Structure formats: C-alpha cells, structure tokens
Amino acid sequence: MSAYPHAAVTTTPAASVPAPACCVEGADPACAAHGSAPLLPVLGRDVTVPLVTGGEVTYAALDYAASAPALQRVWDDVAAYAPYYGSVHRGAGYLSQLSTDLFEQSRATVAEFLDCRPADQVVFTRSTTDSLNLLARVIPAGCEVFVFETEHHASLLPWRDARVTYLNAPRTPAEAVATLERALAGRDPQGPALVCVTGASNVTGELWPVKELAAAAHAHGARIVLDAAQLAPHHPVSVRELNVDWVAFSGHKLYAPFGSGVLAGRADWFQDAEPYLAGGGASRKVARREDGGVEVEWHTTAARHEAGSPNVIGVYAIASACRALKEAGFEGLVAREQELVARVRAGLAEVPEVKVLSLFGDEAPRVGVISFVVQGWNSSHFAAALSAEYGIGVRDGLFCAHPLVRTLLGSEPQEPGECGAPEAAPGERSLNAIRVSFGAGTPDEHVERFVRAVKELVSDGARWQYRTEDGRCVPAV
Numbered sequence: 001m002s003a004y005p006h007a008a009v010t011t012t013p014a015a016s017v018p019a020p021a022c023c024v025e026g027a028d029p030a031c032a033a034h035g036s037a038p039l040l041p042v043l044g045r046d047v048t049v050p051l052v053t054g055g056e057v058t059y060a061a062l063d064y065a066a067s068a069p070a071l072q073r074v075w076d077d078v079a080a081y082a083p084y085y086g087s088v089h090r091g092a093g094y095l096s097q098l099s100t101d102l103f104e105q106s107r108a109t110v111a112e113f114l115d116c117r118p119a120d121q122v123v124f125t126r127s128t129t130d131s132l133n134l135l136a137r138v139i140p141a142g143c144e145v146f147v148f149e150t151e152h153h154a155s156l157l158p159w160r161d162a163r164v165t166y167l168n169a170p171r172t173p174a175e176a177v178a179t180l181e182r183a184l185a186g187r188d189p190q191g192p193a194l195v196c197v198t199g200a201s202n203v204t205g206e207l208w209p210v211k212e213l214a215a216a217a218h219a220h221g222a223r224i225v226l227d228a229a230q231l232a233p234h235h236p237v238s239v240r241e242l243n244v245d246w247v248a249f250s251g252h253k254l255y256a257p258f259g260s261g262v263l264a265g266r267a268d269w270f271q272d273a274e275p276y277l278a279g280g281g282a283s284r285k286v287a288r289r290e291d292g293g294v295e296v297e298w299h300t301t302a303a304r305h306e307a308g309s310p311n312v313i314g315v316y317a318i319a320s321a322c323r324a325l326k327e328a329g330f331e332g333l334v335a336r337e338q339e340l341v342a343r344v345r346a347g348l349a350e351v352p353e354v355k356v357l358s359l360f361g362d363e364a365p366r367v368g369v370i371s372f373v374v375q376g377w378n379s380s381h382f383a384a385a386l387s388a389e390y391g392i393g394v395r396d397g398l399f400c401a402h403p404l405v406r407t408l409l410g411s412e413p414q415e416p417g418e419c420g421a422p423e424a425a426p427g428e429r430s431l432n433a434i435r436v437s438f439g440a441g442t443p444d445e446h447v448e449r450f451v452r453a454v455k456e457l458v459s460d461g462a463r464w465q466y467r468t469e470d471g472r473c474v475p476a477v
Contacts, residue, residue, distance in 0.1 A: 038328045039336070042069040042255065042441030049391045052464045052475045057391035060446035064253070065202050065369045065437035066395055068233055070317070071255040077320040078258075078313055088312050089281065089303070103312050106319035107302070113322035114247055114264050115238035121267040123302045124260060124315050128229040129154040131248035131263035132196070135225055136162065138273035143192040146183050146222070148176070149403040150203075150359065155196045155227045156403070162194075169407045172360055173209040177216055184220035193222035199231030203401050203408070203435070205341075205369030206360050207231070214243045225265070229253050233439055234337060234367035236330045239265065251314060255440070256321040260314030271300050279308050325440070333440050337368045340438055340447050344370055347451030353377075353458050357408040357433060368442070371399070371435040373409065374458060379432040380473035385462040388475045390453040392446075395435040405433055 048056040061069055081102065086095030088103045107122045116122065125131045136158035139145070145159040148167045156166075165183055170176035180195065187193055195217040200207050210226055217224040223245040228237050232249040239247055246265030251258065275282040275298055282304050285297040298304050325333070345362075348354045353375040358364065374382050383396035398405045409431060436450060465476040 038332050038440070039443065040255070040324065040328055040333075040440040041072040043072060043075055044069050045441065045443070051391060052388040060390070060392040060449055062436045062438055062442070062446060062450055063393050063395050064233070064439045064442070065205075065230060065399075065435060067252045068255050068439055069441055070257045071321060071324050071441070073324045074256050074317050074320040078317050081316055082313070085313065088310050090309075099312050102316055103310065106315045109319040109322050110262055111264065113237075113326060114262075115240050116264055117240060119267060120239065120265050121270060121302045122262060122264040123270070124306055124310060124318075125248075125263055126259055126311075127154075127252070127261040128152075128227060128248045128250040129158075129261075131261050132225070132227065133158040134263055134276045135194075135246060135248070135269075136160070137276050138269045139194055140192040140269065140272070143194055144187055144222075145194050145196065146180065147196045148179075149407065150201065151196065151198055151401070151404075152202050152227065152229070153400045153402070154229070155198060156401075159196075169359060169404060173212070173364075177209055177212045180213055181216045181220070184216065184222055187220070187222075189221050193217075193220070195222050195224040196227065197224065198227045198229075199237065200234065200367045200369070201359070201401075201404070202230045202369060203371050203399050203404050203433075204358050204360075205230070205366035205371075205437070206358065207235070207365045207367070210242050210244065218243070223266070230367060230369060233325075235334060251318040251321065254318065254321045255324070256314070256317035258311060258314035258317050260311050260318050262318065270302075270304060274298075275304050277308065281306055281308060281310070328440070337439060340442060340444075341366060341368055341370070344436065344438075344447050344451060348372060348454065351455055351458050354454065357405075359404075359408070368439055369435065369437040371405075371408075371433045373433050374454075377457075378473065379434045380468075381462070381466055382457065383434050384466055384473040384475065385457055385464070386450070386453055388466075389457075389463055390449060392450055392453060394450075395437070397432045399433075399435055406431065409433065 044059065044061060047059045049059045050056050084095050084098050086093065086099040088096070088100050090096060110122050111120065123134065125134055132154055139162060143162050145162045145164045146167060147156060147159070147164065148169065150169045167179050167183055170179050184193070195213065197210060197213050198208055199210055214224045225246040225248065226242065226244040228247050228249040230253065231237055233254045237247060244265070246263060248263045249261065251260040282298055284299050287295050289295050345356065348356055355373050355375070357371045357373070373379060379396045383394050386392040386394055438447060466473050467476045
C-alpha cells in the first residue's frame with residue numbers, strides 16, 4: 001500500500017447525492033409507495049431523442065441487461081481521479097504510487113462487496129466473458145464441465161478444451177438441482193469437475209437456486225462458478241453464503257463504464273496454471289538461460305493473470321459502483337425494483353397478444369429483466385417502433401442465449417435466427433423476442449411509458465412505416 005495521502009482525490013459522498021425528482025415531495029404522488037427506496041442518479045437521465053412522428057422526448061433506457069447506464073456517483077469519482085492517472089505497479093512517482101494504491105484498494109472493495117473468503121483472489125478482467133474464458137484456461141487437464149443450455153453464451157461457450165455436458169433447460173428450481181445431481185452422479189468422482197450456472201437469467205430475469213446447486217456440486221466433488229452478470233447489479237451476492245468457488249461479473253452491467261470485469265474466488269487453480277496472458281505484470285522474474293532461452297518465474301498472486309497495463313480507470317469505476325450500491329442499501333433497491341417488475345408484468349398481462357417468456361413460472365422470483373413476444377408482430381419491428389415512436393430503448397433478438405430463447409419459443413434448434421439481427425421482415429414471424437430491463441436508475445415514468453406504448457402498438461398498430469436494412473428493422477425515410 002502507498003504511504004501517499006489521498007486528500008487530492010475528492011469524490012462525491014453518497015449523502016450529498018440529491019434525492020430523485022420522483023421522490024421529491026409534490027413531484028410525483030405515485031412515488032409515495034416507494035417510501036425511502038432510492039432511485040440512483042445515472043448518466044443520460046436527461047437526454048432527449050427525436051421521434052419519427054415529430055418532436056422530442058426524454059430517452060427511456062430500458063436495456064439495462066445489455067449495459068446499464070453509469071451511475072452519476074461513479075462518473076464523478078472517475079472524473080476526480082482522472083487527473084491523477086498513472087501507471088499501476090510500474091512507477092516511483094506520486095501519480096503511479098497513488099494509482100497503484102487505488103487499484104489495490106479497488107480489489108479489496110470488490111472482495112468486500114462479494115463477501116469473499118480471506119484466501120480468495122480477485123482478478124480483474126475485461127468482462128464476464130473474459131472472466132469465464134480465463135477460468136476455462138486454468139481448469140485442470142481432464143476437467144469435466146457441466147452447464148445448462150439456459151446459459152448466456154459467455155457461460156456456454158468458453159469450455160472448448162474440456163469435456164462438456166450440456167444439461168437441458170429445467171422447468172423448476174428443484175428440477176435444476178435434480179438434473180445436476182443426476183449428471184454429476186455419473187461422472188468419475190476422482191477427476192476434477194466444474195459446474196457453471198447463472199445467478200439470474202439474462203432472458204427471463206428469474207433467479208436460479210445457486211446455493212442448492214453449489215451444495216449439489218460440492219457433494220459430488222465438483223466446483224462451481226457463478227455467472228453474476230445479471231445478479232450482482234440487482235441483488236446482493238455473497239460468495240460465503242452461496243458457497244460458490246468463483247463468481248464473475250461485468251462492470252458495464254453494474255453501472256460502471258470502461259469495459260472491466262471481475263473473476264473472484266479460489267486461488268489454487270489460478271496458481272497452478274500458466275498465465276492467461278504472458279507478459280509484463282504477470283512475470284515476477286525473467287532471466288536468460290545458458291542455452292539461450294528465457295527462464296520465467298510467474299507471480300502467484302492475482303497479477304499472474306493480469307498481464308499488461310491494467311485498466312485502472314475501469315477497475316476504479318467498478319469499485320466505485322460497488323461502494324455506491326452498498327451505501328444505497330440493497331434492501332431498498334430490491335424493493336423498488338420489485339415494484340417496477342410487478343407493474344410491468346401486470347401491464348403486459350392486460351394485453352392478450354403478449355406472451356411473457358418464463359422457465360419457472362409466474363411466481364418465480366426475478367430481477368428487472370422481462371422478455372416477451374407479441375402475437376402478429378415481428379420482434380424487431382416492435383422494438384423499432386418503441387424506439388422511433390416513443391423514445392424507448394429495449395433489446396430484441398436472442399440475447400446471446402440462443403438455445404434458451406429457442407426453447408422458450410418452442411422452435412427447433414436448427415431454425416435460423418441471429419443475435420439481434422432478425423431475418424424476418426416487419427409483420428413476418430421471427431424467432432426472436434423483445435426484452436425490457438431496468439434497475440436502480442429507472443424512473444417510474446419510463447416503465448409507465450413502456451406499458452402504455454405496448455398497449456397502443458398492439459391496439460392501434462405502428463404510426464410509421466418500417467423496412468429491413470442490414471438485417472434490422474428501421475423507420476422508412
């Protein structure tokens with residue numbers, strides 16, 4: 001740790017963040033139901049966008065599951081630090097020492113946020129995808145990997161050098177545990193094994209029985225990694241309580257920009273494996289051998305898999321987001337988000353043409369992620385109309401979870417369909433869905449506008465003509 005003081009880097013304390021407009025007395029009577037539940041200020045909350053029908057409207061960002069807007073608090077922290085940016089672990093000067101200190105403090109902040117065990121390591125990566133590819137790189141030879149077909153491609157695809165068993169989509173949490181137990185019972189108990197499971201589906205938002213799946217994995221001598229990309233922004237994640245071996249998540253879904261991610265957990269497989277990337281930072285000592293070659297001694301700490309100059313600003317942004325969420329209090333954040341989930345689901349239930357996609361049923365607990373299809377509409381057409389005519393940003397496609405969406409839509413596995421690039425024209429059937437997602441920075445008006453827009457589009461149709469361009473549905477000009 002650096003001995004330098006941090007007085008020069010001043011940030012915005014959480015207590016000084018103004019109350020959200022919807023919770024100011026007299027601003028919005030409907031907000032009284034929220035009590036003290038916080039609405040966290042995010043970047044872009046005042047951005048206006050043009051409508052094809054004329055005029056402008058404040059943009060309703062309802063695509064949090066892809067990338068959540070950065071918290072204003074995070075942006076302010078990064079802006080305060082930016083003038084003091086310096087090379088991490090590589091300089092004797094004040095700025096390098098300060099940056100190194102903040103970088104390592106950020107590691108400790110993330111460990112605290114995840115309630116890691118004392119011996120766990122926090123490795124900084126580029127994203128959840130990068131984190132799981134790193135884990136796939138360090139698993140022991142002969143490792144068996146068990147993964148449900150319901151996973152995001154970040155969890156489904158990295159295990160190219162392992163023996164992979166893909167498990168069918170369960171229809172209840174209990175079935176998920178039973179399916180895993182049956183699969184693990186047939187493996188060689190002496191060999192290494194790894195289970196990869198999501199904490200919350202990026203398609204349905206449904207929470208998975210992670211603690212029970214971890215218990216099943218450990219009972220059969222397997223380890224488990226939790227893909228918390230969709231869970232961590234919405235719900236507290238405790239490595240100890242869930243008893244998972246590793247957890248991965250992305251900064252860009254946790255209200256932090258700049259493309260950083262985290263892989264935290266047990267250190268032994270990381271220490272036993274060759275570095276994910278070879279280069280400066282990962283190496284402790286490098287020397288020429290008498291035979292002309294190079295002898296390398298790699299670090300045994302997290303630096304072993306963090307070669308190259310690290311993204312210190314991105315890492316600091318993740319730590320800032322972790323602090324902001326903890327200070328705001330997950331209890332209030334979860335409570336308010338559940339109100340929004342209930343409101344959206346109730347509104348969609350009033351439209352017979354809308355089918356909400358679900359694995360575990362209507363009563364399953366979920367985060368603020370809801371996918372659906374609309375009878376008589378191509379999903380790309382519907383999403384384009386929401387954007388062009390109402391200023392609402394949602395996602396359409398297969399959400400980088402092709403097997404799951406196809407299972408939920410009842411289509412054949414070999415049927416075509418590209419992630420975010422439907423081939424069907426407006427009005428034709430598509431094998432894609434529409435996803436609305438929200439979180440700690442979503443105002444009431446955004447979800448109310450969304451529900452109203454869905455009802456109007458279904459009852460009255462689009463007010464504009466649309467065409468297919470480069471695989472996407474866009475307003476005809």
